[in-house]
Amino acid sequence: MMTLNAMDQVLYEAQRQGRISFYMTSFGEEGIVGSAAAMDPNDPMFGQYRESGALLFRGFNLDQVMNQCFSNDLDKGKGRQMPVHYGSKQHRFHTISSPLATQLPQAAGAAYALKRSSITTTPNSNGKEDGQCVICYFGEGAASEGDFHSALNMAATLECPIIFFCRNNGYAISTPSVEQYKGDGVASRGIGYGIDTIRVDGNDVWAVYAATLKAREIVVTQNKPILIESMSYRVGHHSTSDDSSAYRPKKEVEDWNLHDNPLTRMRKWLTNQGWWNDEVQEITKKQIRADVLKAFGDAEARKKPSIPSMFEDVYDCLPQSLVEQKNEIMELVRKYPDYYRVHDFAKEQQ
Amino acid sequence: MLSINSITRTVLKRHVLSVSLPRLLPTALAGPLGQSRHYSSMYDFEAEPVRGANIGIKHTNLLNRSASGIRTNPELQQQGVSDNETKKMNYCQAINDALRIALGTDDSAVVFGEDVAFGGVFRCTVGLAEEFGRERVFNTPLTEQGIAGFGIGMAAEGHTAIAEIQFADYIFPAFDQIVNEASKYRYRSGGMYDCGGLTIRAPCSAVGHGALYHSQTPEAYFAHTPGIKVVMPRSPAQAKGLLLASIRDPNPTIFFEPKILYRSTLEQVPVDDYTLPLSKAEVLQAGKDITIVGYGSQIYVLESAIKMIERDMPGVSCELIDLRTILPWDVETVADSVNRTGRLVISHEAPKTQGFAAEVAAAITERCFLRLESPVERVCGVDSPFPLAHERFFVPDVVRCYEAIKRTLKY
Ligand SMILES: Cc1ncc(C[n+]2csc(CCOP(=O)(O)OP(=O)(O)O)c2C)c(N)n1
Ligand SMILES: [Mg+2]
Numbered sequence: 205m206m207t208l209n210a211m212d213q214v215l216y217e218a219q220r221q222g223r224i225s226f227y228m229t230s231f232g233e234e235g236i237v238g239s240a241a242a243m244d245p246n247d248p249m250f251g252q253y254r255e256s257g258a259l260l261f262r263g264f265n266l267d268q269v270m271n272q273c274f275s276n277d278l279d280k281g282k283g284r285q286m287p288v289h290y291g292s293k294q295h296r297f298h299t300i301s302s303p304l305a306t307q308l309p310q311a312a313g314a315a316y317a318l319k320r321s322s323i324t325t326t327p328n329s330n331g332k333e334d335g336q337c338v339i340c341y342f343g344e345g346a347a348s349e350g351d352f353h354s355a356l357n358m359a360a361t362l363e364c365p366i367i368f369f370c371r372n373n374g375y376a377i378s379t380p381s382v383e384q385y386k387g388d389g390v391a392s393r394g395i396g397y398g399i400d401t402i403r404v405d406g407n408d409v410w411a412v413y414a415a416t417l418k419a420r421e422i423v424v425t426q427n428k429p430i431l432i433e434s435m436s437y438r439v440g441h442h443s444t445s446d447d448s449s450a451y452r453p454k455k456e457v458e459d460w461n462l463h464d465n466p467l468t469r470m471r472k473w474l475t476n477q478g479w480w481n482d483e484v485q486e487i488t489k490k491q492i493r494a495d496v497l498k499a500f501g502d503a504e505a506r507k508k509p510s511i512p513s514m515f516e517d518v519y520d521c522l523p524q525s526l527v528e529q530k531n532e533i534m535e536l537v538r539k540y541p542d543y544y545r546v547h548d549f550a551k552e553q554q
Numbered sequence: 555m556l557s558i559n560s561i562t563r564t565v566l567k568r569h570v571l572s573v574s575l576p577r578l579l580p581t582a583l584a585g586p587l588g589q590s591r592h593y594s595s596m597y598d599f600e601a602e603p604v605r606g607a608n609i610g611i612k613h614t615n616l617l618n619r620s621a622s623g624i625r626t627n628p629e630l631q632q633q634g635v636s637d638n639e640t641k642k643m644n645y646c647q648a649i650n651d652a653l654r655i656a657l658g659t660d661d662s663a664v665v666f667g668e669d670v671a672f673g674g675v676f677r678c679t680v681g682l683a684e685e686f687g688r689e690r691v692f693n694t695p696l697t698e699q700g701i702a703g704f705g706i707g708m709a710a711e712g713h714t715a716i717a718e719i720q721f722a723d724y725i726f727p728a729f730d731q732i733v734n735e736a737s738k739y740r741y742r743s744g745g746m747y748d749c750g751g752l753t754i755r756a757p758c759s760a761v762g763h764g765a766l767y768h769s770q771t772p773e774a775y776f777a778h779t780p781g782i783k784v785v786m787p788r789s790p791a792q793a794k795g796l797l798l799a800s801i802r803d804p805n806p807t808i809f810f811e812p813k814i815l816y817r818s819t820l821e822q823v824p825v826d827d828y829t830l831p832l833s834k835a836e837v838l839q840a841g842k843d844i845t846i847v848g849y850g851s852q853i854y855v856l857e858s859a860i861k862m863i864e865r866d867m868p869g870v871s872c873e874l875i876d877l878r879t880i881l882p883w884d885v886e887t888v889a890d891s892v893n894r895t896g897r898l899v900i901s902h903e904a905p906k907t908q909g910f911a912a913e914v915a916a917a918i919t920e921r922c923f924l925r926l927e928s929p930v931e932r933v934c935g936v937d938s939p940f941p942l943a944h945e946r947f948f949v950p951d952v953v954r955c956y957e958a959i960k961r962t963l964k965y
Contacts, residue, residue, distance in 0.1 A: 225763035225942070226763065275942050275943040282943075283941070283942060283943030283944070284765065284766065284941045284942055284943065284944075285765050285766060285942060286763070286764070286765040286767075286768070286942060289765075301767070302723070302766070302767035302768070303723065303724055303726070303727075303767060304696065304724075345695075345696040346696060348695035348696040348697045348700075349696060349697050349698075349727060350697060350699050350700075350727060351727070376668070376669075376696050377668070377675060378669045378671075378672045378675075378693075379668065379669055379693050379695075379696070383693050383695070384695050384696065385695065445675070446675070450672055450673070451672045508943040508944075509944075511944065511947060513944075514936075514938065514941050514943075514944035514947060514948070515936070515938060518937070518939070523937075525906070525907050526936070526937050526938065529906070529936050529937060532954075533936070533947050536953060536954065536957065537947070540602055540603070540953060542602065543602050543603075543604060543953060544947070549943075
């Protein structure tokens with residue numbers, strides 16, 4: 205949680221300085237980490253974009269974060285997507301897609317596939333074959349898309365082993381949740397689709413953990429979806445392209461941050477247990493910040509992915525049209541190397 | 555980089571452009587342009603085509619920096635607004651102004667979409683909710699198919715529905731409503747019903763850091779849909795007149811706004827209520843040797859490429875045409891031009907294969923085959939999704955346009 209917070213601070217600032225093109229913070233929503241902790245590391249994850257905490261929990265490291273945000277030659281996504289659009293097969297985290305809610309029916313399909321293949325393939329990390337479970341994150345705003353509704357209905361009728369995890373943070377950019385829906389949050393919809401649902405205090409990490417753990421148990425033992433609505437508050441701006449003072453009072457943000465923040469609550473709990481104090485806090489914070497800055501500097505110094513790599517992965521191999529376009533563009537690049545700043549890009553790997 | 559002087563000193567190559575002569579004519583012969591000319595061939599020496607040329611929107615001559623462009627514009631003269639007050643506006647303000655006029659002149663008009671009430675993520679609807687009330691300018695839940703369908707329903711009941719899709723990249727959940735519903739509402743009812751009062755605005759195209767999902771220019775998908783109109787203006791004054799025309803046109807219209815222009819273009823715009831004609835292209839620069847066709851923000855790239863061509867090939871003049879409306883498009887204006895010039899280059903930012911340039915090329919080949927002196931060229935986006943780190947190689951940039959125009963001229 206502290207790493208997530210430190211990383212968000214550095215990368216948010218870096219965007220302000222024009223060093224990366226875009227960023228989205230998880231300020232106020234660090235409690236998401238509890239859900240990742242309750243899952244098996246082999247469970248497939250589908251995210252929306254504000255779930256960096258879940259991915260970090262899985263072991264996606266700071267270098268990987270920074271390489272993606274700088275779209276450098278070590279970015280596994282080959283520098284194609286905007287910052288925070290992470291993906292990692294190693295961590296069974298499907299690559300983020302900006303169009304909202306598209307991941308929901310996909311996650312239901314993935315869950316159905318898991319159900320069909322769970323007998324034959326990967327056991328869980330603990331070696332037990334008690335079945336796997338997909339977790340799919342989305343915002344309360346995205347839940348207004350048609351894809352949300354088809355996903356829940358399909359997962360319910362086809363009995364898919366999946367947890368739909370709604371991060372209800374009160375806003376979809378400027379639109380407050382009171383303008384997003386008239387019903388009782390997103391949770392009430394689960395009931396309508398015949399899905400067992402629980403609403404949880406998203407700023408209480410342990411509550412998020414406990415709810416997700418129980419949900420997972422139900423999913424894998426009874427082969428049916430569960431919906432979790434996790435109530436939190438988006439303390440940060442929507443993204444670096446947004447200034448939330450245009451649509452919500454500063455006081456509202458300050459109040460949430462002061463009185464109901466997952467980091468502060470976790471810290472208090474640890475302190476009450478006698479496992480944490482101000483000194484440990486300071487030392488840990490310093491160390492984490494140093495780690496973040498180190499990864500940041502390393503990633504920033506690297507070149508962009510090689511130019512020819514941009515033609516890869518459209519298909520499994522290049523169709524004729526792309527071969528021709530690649531040849532034309534590479535010829536221009538050779539002809540005008542300065543104009544195309546070829547030195548900013550890594551050399552083609554042979 | 556070589557300076558112009560050093561190049562001129564180094565190499566002088568005889569060159570002639572044959573405009574209406576057969577293409578196999580030896581280039582050393584004098585052509586109908588006058589005597590043969592000398593010019594320095596940058597091509598052979600691989601010098602940067604840009605070479606300090608003032609390119610890009612900042613240096614464009616296509617914006618009305620003073621009101622004189624408004625005074626002499628025949629379309630505005632026809633509307634009777636050319637001599638009246640003008641105001642400096644950027645593209646975003648011009649859209650805002652058009653929406654304000656639409657709301658002010660039509661009680662049935664509403665403006666809605668995601669985050670529209672506080673002014674929209676691009677600030678195009680700023681102040682409208684305060685002025686006209688939240689009942690007429692409102693946020694919708696986050697659902698593009700809902701927004702489009704809702705707008706169709708309002709329009710089918712005779713109201714004016716002006717919807718905003720936050721990014722053109724996010725119009726696809728509404729694809730079914732647009733392609734199967736909006737476009738066919740009139741036809742399927744035998745003309746009893748229509749949803750002509752619907753206009754869908756969507757910011758589109760590259761901005762330098764938008765990557766896959768904040769950069770697309772999806773006009774071609776919609777251009778394949780009889781029953782809707784597709785419009786993409788290049789400047790503030792154009793945007794205002796074309797948006798009001800789209801809103802008042804009795805057909806459903808998709809209105810694409812190249813979002814890079816929102817703040818980068820600034821020009822004098824008539825303060826009055828006016829419309830500009832749909833389905834009418836505009837010749838921005840007359841020329842005799844080649845026709846260059848584009849629309850939206852690509853117009854400024856083409857303008858720059860033409861400047862460089864005319865610098866490097868003295869005597870050559872290029873005709874630049876802005877299509878403005880992509881469906882139904884103005885084939886006449888383009889064909890007339892190509893019949894005079896004999897050459898055609900079309901450029902757009904969307905991927906080349908099945909892009910709108912293919913339609914222009916085919917239609918012009920049908921009409922002007924005997925007049926063509928070189929193959930029609932398309933300069934377009936790469937046939938791939940839109941990349942982040944490699945954006946400058948994906949887009950049909952000024953160098954790629956320059957090279958294509960030169961290749962076509964020299965064919
Ligand atoms: C289909 C689609 N429409 C619109 C957008 C633009 N958009 C990006 S994020 C966002 C708000 C999402 O809100 P929510 O789901 O509540 O997630 P949060 O940002 O609050 O975490 C919008 C409208 C988009 N990315 N995709
Ligand atoms: Mg939200």
